[in-house]
Amino acid sequence: MTPPASGPGLGATTALETAAAVRAGERSARQVVEEALAAVTARDGELNAFLSIGADRARAQAEAVDAAVAAGDDPGPLAGVPVALKDNLCTRGWDTTCGSRILEGWRPPYDATVVVRLRDAGAVALGKTNMDEFAMGSSTENSAFGPTRNPRHGGKVPGGSSGGSAAAVAAGFTPLGLGSDTGGSIRQPAALCGVVGMKPTYGRVSRYGLVAFASSLDQIGPFAATVEDAAVLFDVLAGHDPLDSTSLPTPAEPVLARLHEGVAGVRVGLCRDLVDGCAPDVVARVREAADALAAAGALVEEISVPEFGFGLSAYYLIAPAEASSNLARYDGVRYGLRVEGEDAAAMNAATRTAGFGPEVKRRIMLGTYALSAGYYDAYYAQAQRVRTLVMQAFARAYESVDILLGATAPTTAFDIGAKVDDPMAMYVNDVCTIPSNLSGHPAVSVPFGAGDDGLPVGVQVLAPALDEALLFRVARVVEAHAPALAERAARS
Amino acid sequence: MTDRSDSERDAEWEMVVGLEVHCELATATKLFCGCRNAFGDEPNVNICPVCLGLPGALPVLNEQAVELAMRIGAALHCEIRPSVFARKNYFYPDQAKDYQISQYDLPLNADGWLELPDGTRIGVTRAHMEEDTGKLSHVGASGRINAAEHALVDYNRSGVPLVEIVSEPDMRSAAQARAYASELRGILVATGASDGRMEEGSMRVDANVSVRPAGSDRFGTRCEVKNLNSLRSLGRAIEFEAARQIGVIEGGGTVEQQTRHWDESAGRTEPLRSKEEANDYRYFPEPDLVPLAPDPAWQERVHAGLGPMPADRRAALSEALGGSPSTAETDQIRAVVDLGLDGLIAAAVDAGAPVALALARAANEVAAGGEAALDLDPAAFSELLALEAGGRLSATQSKAVLGALLERGGGDPAALAAEMGFEALGADTLGAVLDQVIGENADAWARFVDGDDKVQGFFTGQVMKATSGKANGREVAAELHRRRQAASAT
Numbered sequence: 001m002t003p004p005a006s007g008p009g010l011g012a013t014t015a016l017e018t019a020a021a022v023r024a025g026e027r028s029a030r031q032v033v034e035e036a037l038a039a040v041t042a043r044d045g046e047l048n049a050f051l052s053i054g055a056d057r058a059r060a061q062a063e064a065v066d067a068a069v070a071a072g073d074d075p076g077p078l079a080g081v082p083v084a085l086k087d088n089l090c091t092r093g094w095d096t097t098c099g100s101r102i103l104e105g106w107r108p109p110y111d112a113t114v115v116v117r118l119r120d121a122g123a124v125a126l127g128k129t130n131m132d133e134f135a136m137g138s139s140t141e142n143s144a145f146g147p148t149r150n151p152r153h154g155g156k157v158p159g160g161s162s163g164g165s166a167a168a169v170a171a172g173f174t175p176l177g178l179g180s181d182t183g184g185s186i187r188q189p190a191a192l193c194g195v196v197g198m199k200p201t202y203g204r205v206s207r208y209g210l211v212a213f214a215s216s217l218d219q220i221g222p223f224a225a226t227v228e229d230a231a232v233l234f235d236v237l238a239g240h241d242p243l244d245s246t247s248l249p250t251p252a253e254p255v256l257a258r259l260h261e262g263v264a265g266v267r268v269g270l271c272r273d274l275v276d277g278c279a280p281d282v283v284a285r286v287r288e289a290a291d292a293l294a295a296a297g298a299l300v301e302e303i304s305v306p307e308f309g310f311g312l313s314a315y316y317l318i319a320p321a322e323a324s325s326n327l328a329r330y331d332g333v334r335y336g337l338r339v340e341g342e343d344a345a346a347m348n349a350a351t352r353t354a355g356f357g358p359e360v361k362r363r364i365m366l367g368t369y370a371l372s373a374g375y376y377d378a379y380y381a382q383a384q385r386v387r388t389l390v391m392q393a394f395a396r397a398y399e400s401v402d403i404l405l406g407a408t409a410p411t412t413a414f415d416i417g418a419k420v421d422d423p424m425a426m427y428v429n430d431v432c433t434i435p436s437n438l439s440g441h442p443a444v445s446v447p448f449g450a451g452d453d454g455l456p457v458g459v460q461v462l463a464p465a466l467d468e469a470l471l472f473r474v475a476r477v478v479e480a481h482a483p484a485l486a487e488r489a490a491r492s
Numbered sequence: 493m494t495d496r497s498d499s500e501r502d503a504e505w506e507m508v509v510g511l512e513v514h515c516e517l518a519t520a521t522k523l524f525c526g527c528r529n530a531f532g533d534e535p536n537v538n539i540c541p542v543c544l545g546l547p548g549a550l551p552v553l554n555e556q557a558v559e560l561a562m563r564i565g566a567a568l569h570c571e572i573r574p575s576v577f578a579r580k581n582y583f584y585p586d587q588a589k590d591y592q593i594s595q596y597d598l599p600l601n602a603d604g605w606l607e608l609p610d611g612t613r614i615g616v617t618r619a620h621m622e623e624d625t626g627k628l629s630h631v632g633a634s635g636r637i638n639a640a641e642h643a644l645v646d647y648n649r650s651g652v653p654l655v656e657i658v659s660e661p662d663m664r665s666a667a668q669a670r671a672y673a674s675e676l677r678g679i680l681v682a683t684g685a686s687d688g689r690m691e692e693g694s695m696r697v698d699a700n701v702s703v704r705p706a707g708s709d710r711f712g713t714r715c716e717v718k719n720l721n722s723l724r725s726l727g728r729a730i731e732f733e734a735a736r737q738i739g740v741i742e743g744g745g746t747v748e749q750q751t752r753h754w755d756e757s758a759g760r761t762e763p764l765r766s767k768e769e770a771n772d773y774r775y776f777p778e779p780d781l782v783p784l785a786p787d788p789a790w791q792e793r794v795h796a797g798l799g800p801m802p803a804d805r806r807a808a809l810s811e812a813l814g815g816s817p818s819t820a821e822t823d824q825i826r827a828v829v830d831l832g833l834d835g836l837i838a839a840a841v842d843a844g845a846p847v848a849l850a851l852a853r854a855a856n857e858v859a860a861g862g863e864a865a866l867d868l869d870p871a872a873f874s875e876l877l878a879l880e881a882g883g884r885l886s887a888t889q890s891k892a893v894l895g896a897l898l899e900r901g902g903g904d905p906a907a908l909a910a911e912m913g914f915e916a917l918g919a920d921t922l923g924a925v926l927d928q929v930i931g932e933n934a935d936a937w938a939r940f941v942d943g944d945d946k947v948q949g950f951f952t953g954q955v956m957k958a959t960s961g962k963a964n965g966r967e968v969a970a971e972l973h974r975r976r977q978a979a980s981a982t
């Protein structure tokens with residue numbers, strides 16, 4: 001077995017350290033960017049984390065940061081920090097493919113709100129990362145542009161759908177990454193790659209410029225090597241955006257300021273329904289994390305939220321239903337791929353047949369069916385009722401605890417190719433992450449040692465809506481007690 | 493089959509009509525983005541990621557559109573309710589997202605009514621908000637879809653706010669349907685929600701038509717007739733479609749539920765698609781928007797802010813005429829209110845013009861000015877009527893000056909009259925002209941003095957000829973009678 005590569009943070013510079021050095025004029029942003037570009041050049045041929053690198057614009061952005069520093073202006077909290085952007089985030093004049101042939105070569109005329117916020121914070125967009133086509137998948141194998149390899153083990157998947165961003169951070173290409181999480185697409189790859197991945201409260205981060213998969217579930221969130229870096233990135237992303245009607249109007253409270261307040265007295269519910277069915281080594285790590293929290297002063301109890309078990313089925317109706325509508329616009333009329341046909345309808349069909357991969361087609365058909373006359377009530381409406389049940393179950397759970405704890409993914413990273421022909425086996429990867437998408441609540445995956453195979457395990461921390469501050473505090477304590485990856489691997 | 497007269501046939505069948513009216517709201521910007529909402533601009537200038545349906549773009553609801561939609565609801569006596577936007581999914585090249593954001597099971601306005609000028613109440617099922625599509629034009633030798641080489645899409649209209657007003661199937665004749673559409677148009681204009689122009693597509697009418705045996709309380713199978721671009725087409729299409737359905741049934745057939753296209757030049761409806769071919773729109777709540785629930789205070793403001801509706805304005809004019817207008821005046825009142833010219837009349841009357849005169853000039857000469865009528869300066873109109881009422885301009889002259897005012901889009905009526913050579917003749921001049929005319933026509937004058945009124949016109953004509961039409965007919969008549977009396981007395 002290939003020994004795992006060394007983890008991020010081991011001697012690597014964090015985003016906060018980099019920003020501090022750039023702000024102090026100790027390092028130039030340009031130099032930071034050149035180092036990141038060199039690292040990508042050296043290793044990404046093997047990993048395929050990036051679909052495109054914006055070297056020239058990254059250099060220009062870095063120089064602007066350096067100029068601001070030289071002029072004595074505030075270059076922002078992420079001054080000169082390279083960031084990897086999932087390729088479903090619109091970047092003005094820069095290819096945004098969503099991992100799909102149908103959008104190959106499409107250059108948006110506008111930037112996503114998060115891209116603007118990053119730039120305003122001094123961060124430098126380095127590249128666009130690989131993903132499952134239109135974010136549909138849990139392994140990044142559904143990309144039209146080839147799979148991404150897990151930096152911890154080249155034969156394993158990085159998880160998905162934001163596998164490219166998770167891999168970029170895990171490989172140390174960039175200290176920060178952005179992903180989107182519809183059913184676990186940030187948290188699951190974070191767990192499989194051994195980095196921190198967080199899904200904010202629905203509406204906390206603007207979706208404007210995020211190419212939609214399932215609008216009522218999609219949420220953009222941070223990847224980082226450390227909880228602290230994820231927190232600072234979250235603070236940059238969070239806040240109201242008038243361009244997104246579902247963006248929450250309440251001001252975002254900075255989470256970084258309260259990150260180190262500890263967990264004394266915090267009631268933590270170890271959720272049986274978020275560990276049952278997971279591999280024994282994963283379950284063991286989650287229990288160790290619970291013990292660590294208890295040792296740090298949290299009040300840990302086991303609780304059960306059986307409704308979580310319905311989440312997967314509801315999700316695989318709601319998400320495809322919304323996707324079937326969201327993806328209708330790829331019709332060959334105005335942008336992206338066009339395959340000519342006899343008339344407009346034939347052109348639509350030929351374009352979509354050629355442009356979409358099998359998983360996207362599967363979900364469009366599933367969703368179209370679920371919304372069809374005569375089936376709507378049995379499928380889509382029923383799934384929405386289940387969604388309400390899950391939300392009510394969360395509300396009940398949060399009457400007795402402040403935080404829920406569980407696994408992020410049922411297993412460590414699996415072999416590339418192992419599940420591509422078995423959609424159901426692939427879908428089950430999201431079973432622990434889906435409930436938070438259905439409820440719109442925040443959750444984070446924190447690396448916590450390794451499984452029996454030496455590959456990273458992620459522990460998932462879940463919080464009520466808008467309680468990101470507490471979420472990050474607890475995550476920080478989990479992280480502080482996490483066994484090092486290499487140490488775990490040696491023991492197994 | 494025996495031949496029967498139309499009236500016999502009409503007595504056996506009853507037509508049932510319901511109308512679906514799409515009204516473009518006169519907002520400054522589109523329904524879900526900040527692009528200009530304007531008709532007639534160069535193609536594809538008022539566009540952005542949102543109305544182009546680009547990946548990642550999101551809709552944000554336009555508050556002014558909600559306000560105007562609520563005004564329509566209030567004017568149609570609807571209940572304003574919490575509502576939800578839905579997606580109506582279907583593929584069409586002019587539809588940027590391949591779904592339309594529309595209200596479905598929870599419309600903003602529901603359960604209202606509209607009263608026709610004859611007092612009939614037509615139920616309004618709902619008046620909901622939705623976005624317009626882009627505009628497709630087929631390019632090719634013949635301009636017909638099937639022969640087109642390619643098509644072009646203009647997205648200026650994509651995302652323009654619409655309110656769709658759906659009536660109950662309460663109309664029983666083409667005339668009633670026309671009256672409904674006409675009255676609704678007046679209401680839409682009165683609320684400020686729309687300019688109501690059918691020719692420009694800012695008001696689009698589809699008719700659901702069915703027939704049933706007279707006296708039956710069950711509905712027949714209906715057909716939806718589209719492409720009705722004027723009130724005239726609406727009337728003709730409904731007449732044709734009802735007759736067609738009666739023909740089908742009397743011929744032993746059954747009416748098939750269809751969407752049909754009105755061909756104006758051929759004067760007939762043609763099938764577009766049948767029920768089997770109809771789309772399954774797969775409606776579901778639009779996840780990119782939050783539910784819309786205007787608070788009671790806002791609703792109150794909308795109700796309080798509504799100006800007088802056409803019915804109120806007709807009543808006001810009728811009242812000003814003394815309460816019992818003649819049939820001709822009633823028609824004039826309807827015409828001026830339909831055209832929005834009653835404000836012009838009110839201004840003139842306030843300035844002292846006689847109501848009947850103002851009504852007549854507005855309903856005839858001003859109305860004939862078409863588009864220009866709406867731009868006519870009320871002050872100029874009032875001043876002109878004062879000149880006419882004061883005898884300083886003859887009716888003929890007044891109409892001519894009015895025509896010039898409309899043509900030029902305004903001006904000073906007195907100056908215009910002078911420019912046209914219409915300044916009233918001084919009494920001295922008229923006297924001198926009359927002296928000359930009477931002197932040259934002594935025989936005719938003698939007959940007139942003897943009481944032969946028929947020659948009065950001859951003298952008036954001679955005076956007009958001598959003065960190149962500048963004389964005021966009434967003044968000429970008065971002077972002729974004064975002189976006859978004087979001559980008889982001697």
Ligand SMILES: [Zn+2]
Pocket residue numbers: 522525526527538539540541542543544651
């Ligand atoms: Zn726009």
